[in-house]
Amino acid sequence: MSSPVTTPLGAQDDFGVLREVEGRVLWLSSAITHHANRVPEDSAVHELCRQTARRLRRSEPVRHVPAAVPVDIGRTPTGTATTQAALGRVLMDLTRAAPEVAARVVTVSPDVSSSTNLGGWV
Known part of the structure; x- marks a missing residue:
């Protein structure tokens, strides 16, 4: 010791x-x-x-009221798709249904945006 x-x-x-x-x-x-x-x-x-x-000196941070996340974005999945393609559709629908919520979504994924329907989101 x-x-x-x-x-x-x-x-x-x-x-x-x-x-x-x-x-x-x-x-x-x-x-x-x-x-x-x-x-x-x-x-x-x-x-x-x-x-x-x-x-x-830093100014006080601006406090934002969280946007309401929609319960339904108006799409009923049909058929089969990969999870990445489905995620791409959900994110695009979210952009249309609740742009203030979509603006705060952060995703981390490899660069496969064109093959997974994430191109519009990225």
């Missing part, structure tokens, strides 16, 4: 999970956020940080 590692924060890790480097990173990150280590508010560095923070 490894010997305990004392981090700059004074904690001991008996299992070797928190190595000295990780402890130093934790210590440095806490030192940076400590109020005594902030740059003076009247300095150029402070102004640069303030401007950068303003530029990088």
Whole structure:
């Protein structure tokens, strides 16, 4: 078993999970956020940080009300078809019946769009 590692924060890790480097990173990150280590508010560095923070600030995400998914899209399957061809038909029907729902559907498939009736969807 490894010997305990004392981090700059004074904690001991008996299992070797928190190595000295990780402890130093934790210590440095806490030192940076400590109020005594902030740059003076009247300095150029402070102004640069303030401007950068303003530029990088993200706006609140737009919340969308989910579109109603139709229970029936008006097609009754007849005959036989491959599952890929059937999926292609369903996706095309969904595009016509509920375009706002179809716009949020994400598919992952190999490039077989022409042979599987997915060409119109892709």
